[in-house]
Amino acid sequence: xxxxxxxxxxxxxxxxxxxxxxxxxxxxxxxxxxxxxxxxxxxxxxxxxxxxxxxxxxxxxxxxxxxxxxxxxxxxxxxxxxxxxxxxxxxxxxxxxxxxxxxxxxxxxxxxxxxxxxxxxxxxxxxxxxxxxxxxxxxxxxxxxxxxxxxxxxxxxxxxxxxxxxxxxxxxxxxxxxxxxxxxxxxxxxxxxxxxxxxxxxxxxxxxxxxxxxxxxxxxxxxxxxxxxxxxxxxxxxxxxxxxxxxxxxxxxxxxxxxxxxxxxxxxxxxxxxxxxxxxxxxxxxxxxxxxxxxxxxxxxxxxxxxxxxx
Amino acid sequence: xxxxxxxxxxxxxxxxxxxxxxxxxxxxxxxxxxxxxxxxxxxxxxxxxxxxxxxxxxxxxxxxxxxxxxxxxxxxxxxxxxxxxxxxxxxxxxxxxxxxxxxxxxxxxxxxxxxxxxxxxxxxxxxxxxxxxxxxxxxxxxxxxxxxxxxxxxxxxxxxxxxxxxxxxxxxxxxxxxxxxxxxxxxxxxxxxxxxxxxxxxxxxxxxxxxxxxxxxxxxxxxxxxxxxxxxxxxxxxxxxxxxxxxxxxxxxxxxxxxxxxxxxxxxxxxxxxxxxxxxxxxxxxxxxxxxxxxxxxxxxxxxxxxxxxx
Numbered sequence: 080x081x082x083x084x085x086x087x088x089x090x091x092x093x094x095x096x097x098x099x100x101x102x103x104x105x106x107x108x109x110x111x112x113x114x115x116x117x118x119x120x121x122x123x124x125x126x127x128x129x130x131x132x133x134x135x136x137x138x139x140x141x142x143x144x145x146x147x148x149x150x151x152x153x154x155x156x157x158x159x160x161x162x163x164x165x166x167x168x169x170x171x172x173x174x175x176x177x178x179x180x181x182x183x184x185x186x187x188x189x190x191x192x193x194x195x196x197x198x199x200x201x202x203x204x205x206x207x208x209x210x211x212x213x214x215x216x217x218x219x220x221x222x223x224x225x226x227x228x229x230x231x232x233x234x235x236x237x238x239x240x241x242x243x244x245x246x247x248x249x250x251x252x253x254x255x256x257x258x259x260x261x262x263x264x265x266x267x268x269x270x271x272x273x274x275x276x277x278x279x280x281x282x283x284x285x286x287x288x289x290x291x292x293x294x295x296x297x298x299x300x301x302x303x304x305x306x307x308x309x310x311x312x313x314x315x316x317x318x319x320x321x322x323x324x325x326x327x328x329x330x331x332x333x334x335x336x337x338x339x340x341x342x343x344x345x346x347x348x349x350x351x352x353x354x355x356x357x358x359x360x361x362x363x364x365x366x367x368x369x370x371x372x373x374x375x376x377x378x379x380x381x382x383x384x385x386x387x388x389x390x
Numbered sequence: 391x392x393x394x395x396x397x398x399x400x401x402x403x404x405x406x407x408x409x410x411x412x413x414x415x416x417x418x419x420x421x422x423x424x425x426x427x428x429x430x431x432x433x434x435x436x437x438x439x440x441x442x443x444x445x446x447x448x449x450x451x452x453x454x455x456x457x458x459x460x461x462x463x464x465x466x467x468x469x470x471x472x473x474x475x476x477x478x479x480x481x482x483x484x485x486x487x488x489x490x491x492x493x494x495x496x497x498x499x500x501x502x503x504x505x506x507x508x509x510x511x512x513x514x515x516x517x518x519x520x521x522x523x524x525x526x527x528x529x530x531x532x533x534x535x536x537x538x539x540x541x542x543x544x545x546x547x548x549x550x551x552x553x554x555x556x557x558x559x560x561x562x563x564x565x566x567x568x569x570x571x572x573x574x575x576x577x578x579x580x581x582x583x584x585x586x587x588x589x590x591x592x593x594x595x596x597x598x599x600x601x602x603x604x605x606x607x608x609x610x611x612x613x614x615x616x617x618x619x620x621x622x623x624x625x626x627x628x629x630x631x632x633x634x635x636x637x638x639x640x641x642x643x644x645x646x647x648x649x650x651x652x653x654x655x656x657x658x659x660x661x662x663x664x665x666x667x668x669x670x671x672x673x674x675x676x677x678x679x680x681x682x683x684x685x686x687x688x689x690x691x692x693x694x695x696x697x698x699x700x701x
Contacts, residue, residue, distance in 0.1 A: 121519060122518060124516065124518060124523050124525065154507035154508045157507070157526075158508070158525055159516060160479070160511075160524075160525035164475045165472055186498070186500055187465070189463075189465055189497055190564035190567075193413070193465045194465075196415075197465045197469070205469045205470060207434060207437075207438045208416075208431055208433050214471035215471060223536050224536065224570065226559070226567050227566030227568065227569035227571075229564045248536055248537075251501065253537055253538070255537065256537050256538055258539060258587065259537075259583075259584065260538075262573070262576065264574055269570065
């Protein structure tokens with residue numbers, strides 16, 4: 080099953096090109112919820128992880144009918160140690176059980192043989208003797224390109240085999256991303272060269288949607304670069320962070336989409352996780368649902384204003 | 391405690407600037423050892439992880455008197471899922487218990503707030519309510535610079551607070567590392583610009599050894615770049631992969647060291663893990679010990695031939 084085709088289909092059915100970022104930390108949870116879930120306060124890595132998992136499940140329940148995918152930021156689980164990693168694994172499985180696609184935002188990267196191990200961990204399989212196991216169950220994983228194609232090709236190989244996909248960092252949403260990514264080399268900025276590399280490496284994995292299994296991370300906070308990359312990379316699907324809490328608007332991201340509102344999916348994390356803070360008296364999951372609907376409609380309006388409408 | 395000072399001290403006491411890479415996979419273990427350890431073959435992620443942990447402990451026991459540090463490549467644990475992560479955590483703790491310094495080779499990277507989480511996970515602490523916990527217990531973690539200083543500074547902050555350190559990818563040992571790292575921008579190769587960035591970010595953390603807590607990964611497979619970077623970055627300690635199985639010799643790495651054999655530590659993984667295959671009838675831990683001694687002496691001879699001797 081070609082997961083970019085599937086993601087494209089879900090986005091089109093739901094008319095919602097967004098992904099809910101589960102960058103969940105204990106500080107994001109209402110205190111009363113933590114106390115009620117644990118019968119007291121969270122005071123260990125284990126109790127924190129337990130509360131976060133229950134919070135995530137409630138969010139997935141609230142969002143699975145209107146948002147096609149979640150992005151799980153593994154750093155916020157790794158920081159809680161082994162208990163956090165178990166919470167990560169359970170969150171991934173729960174979201175999939177509820178029909179959502181799962182992007183593990185891990186920004187993994189290493190040289191060939193080690194990149195194989197990371198790919199096996201998240202989108203491929205691990206061999207033990209003659210048996211094969213999935214370690215974690217993501218549909219997509221994010222990858223960093225500092226080591227060049229040696230570090231990307233093992234993921235592409237697994238993508239070809241499994242239909243799962245990757246998003247490679249090309250142009251990130253943070254201010255200092257420019258330090259390296261906007262250097263000019265061979266007459267082009269580094270982000271453009273990396274985008275072209277990803278496009279070339281993904282060529283063998285283009286599906287019915289017209290997009291390959293090797294996607295790119297393109298930050299919403301740099302609208303003109305997003306539009307430039309959209310034109311230059313017609314077969315590369317974009318994962319677009321930076322909308323909402325990082326300051327980018329619906330108008331800023333319109334350039335990342337093709338004319339049928341395809342080719343991109345926009346992430347929002349904090350605005351959903353913390354929606355309850357802006358809506359007094361509304362439960363956190365209902366608040367996230369209302370915020371997700373608002374985000375969906377805001378983006379559709381921004382795309383429509385840019386002359387892009389769902390087919 | 392300034393961990394680069396401590397690493398420098400151990401290297402000098404042991405006259406051994408090497409680190410043992412625990413990139414352990416089930417395929418590296420002698421079959422009979424796996425069968426004996428498990429009472430049968432390894433056929434699940436859990437049993438594989440159990441066998442790998444026992445193997446790692448035996449290697450640590452054999453090496454802790456002659457090698458100052460281990461580098462644990464987390465990808466090879468992540469691929470075995472939660473059981474693998476537990477094996478990773480236990481391996482780190484065991485090596486520390488035996489007096490070795492631990493470098494977690496994780497190549498983590500993300501934007502500011504998320505880089506904080508990765509740093510907390512590996513070299514800092516995680517806050518839960520009013521309490522603070524260590525998630526994993528590394529002395530050092532490797533970091534990738536694609537996102538610029540936003541993604542590095544959170545680690546530096548933790549380094550200042552804890553004395554633990556980082557190694558940032560500057561010039562990697564793999565062939566395609568050149569695709570990005572050797573692009574020329576502003577008249578310099580990208581690896582040089584990244585090296586200068588790391589040097590600047592680490593300035594506040596220079597210890598008695600003269601080296602900062604922000605080290606750099608500099609591949610042994612590019613000797614002239616290693617020598618160039620050594621001159622350009624006098625306060626940056628180098629972690630040098632690529633010796634042995636990846637083809638670099640003792641002469642190739644001499645340029646990474648200062649004149650007192652300081653400023654660098656060389657990693658070898660496969661040559662130690664698989665030493666038993668070259669020594670019939672010798673147990674795998676004893677074979678690794680013999681190989682580690684050979685490596686130590688080979689490197690000392692290479693450094694001496696280049697006019698560099700231990701003080």
